[in-house]
Amino acid sequence: MFAVSLGDGAELRPLEPWHAGEFLSHIDRGREFIGRYVGLPDSVTDLESSLAFLRAYAEKAASDTGRVYGIWVDGELAGGVLFRTMDVPKGTAEAGCWLEPSAAGRGLVTKAVRAIIDWAVEERGIHRVEWVVSSENAASIAVARRLGMTKDGVLRESYPYRGRRHDMEVWSVLAPEWRAGRSD
Template identity: 70%
Template sequence: MMFVRSLGDGAELRPLEPFQAPEFFAHIERGREFIGRHIAFADAAKDLEHARKLLQSYADKAASDTGRIYGIWLDDKLVGGVLFRVMDIPQGRAEVGCWLEPAAVGKGLVTRAATVLIDWAIRDRGVHRVEWLVSTENATSIAVARRLGMTKDGVLRSHYPHRGVRQNLEVWSVLAPEWEA
């Protein structure tokens, strides 16, 4: 049976699976421009088939223990999510990411959901370093990294193209001893 984790205030964290592609795609459609301002995630789910493929890629990552994806439901409506874009358990490193549609912003959902993921990675899986990679233009996501107690490691200048513009990428992280403290 699929787990459900309460995030409080009518919000829940649940695994996001390929069979949920129609719901996931409808959610991405609602937030496509907002979500896509800073991350390629929305562009990758450009239609139902690609949304299903994206979720299947995370099902495959879960099966190989190299990634995971979870949806955030608010009052039983999918409004965003968090994921382990990368999990390298042998190296003790994982990268957490997130997205939200506009209606769900400002409620603390990502901070609460990311806390669940980081707790699990560090306490249950023995991950030593959890990373948060974010465009220097994405002030909202940078604020989440700060709320999670992460440290800004630095900026990778002109690191990747997004929608035709090269982006600077901030690297934030929290180490297991810092998280436990």
Template identity: 75%
Template sequence: MFATSLGDDAFLRPLEPWRAEELLAHMERGREFIGRFIGLPDAVVDPASSRAFLQAYADKAAADTARIYGIWTDGTLVGGVLFRTMDLAMGIAEAGCWLEPAAAGKGLVTRAARVIIDWAVEERGIHRVEWRVAAANSASIAVARRLGMSKDGVLRGGYLHRGERYDVEVWSVLAPEWRANKNPTS
């Protein structure tokens, strides 16, 4: 199994079904914080739902339509990044993230997202990586900015979460922009 160092004793690795108990424990530690803007904690509530969630991503990975990775610090799962969708024929992928409160503010999501975006662009030929985020989620918007993404627009009332409608900002980076930002010329 592979693990990619994110520095500072942090690692990125695939989040597979056999890690369901770890994912559930992670959700228990950060359920309310993580669930402010995304539905992951509502989907992972017990061992069976945790395993089913990860199995669904394993099936999507096998079909080449999505990927999910965990972020570990000091051997503990503290967050993750994913491609919610990957359409290789169209060259478009939607990236996302989550993190428990103890790991926030350390740059882990930005570093992890850079790894998966670089893989998608350079290895898989993805042309456009999207980042969809609730307009109220300033931390995730800051990650999009740090990744060199541009704000494409707002989908007003585009996301229903826990009975409340949120505007959704759509951010993106295109492969030529990614490469130019990754390897700036002097």
């Protein structure tokens, strides 16, 4: 197992099926906050669905098509980042995140996503990393900006969620841009 320090008692680690109980407790603590823009709390509702979600990402990791990592703060799971999709032959991936309120505002998502993009670009040869976010999610858009991503466009009313359609913004960073930004 590995852990990447995010500073101030926080670390990034693989989130695996054996974490299902801890993952469910974490989702329960942040269910309303996380669910404002992300459907994860709607699909992880009990131990069985928590285990199924983590097993699906274990299968994605085994087939090299996705990854999920937890953010632990002082030993407690407080959020996560992932590659929702990853197509190594095409060199593309879509990153995402979630966080419970107790860990918000500390820069943890930015640090964690930076770590996984570094890995994807340098170790897996990913050329384009996307970030798809609700136009209403100012905090997530701020992460994209801090990571040096470019807003590619808006998919108008493309995401039906909780009874209404949301505009989704697509942000991205290309490997050469990522490397240039890391050397600043």
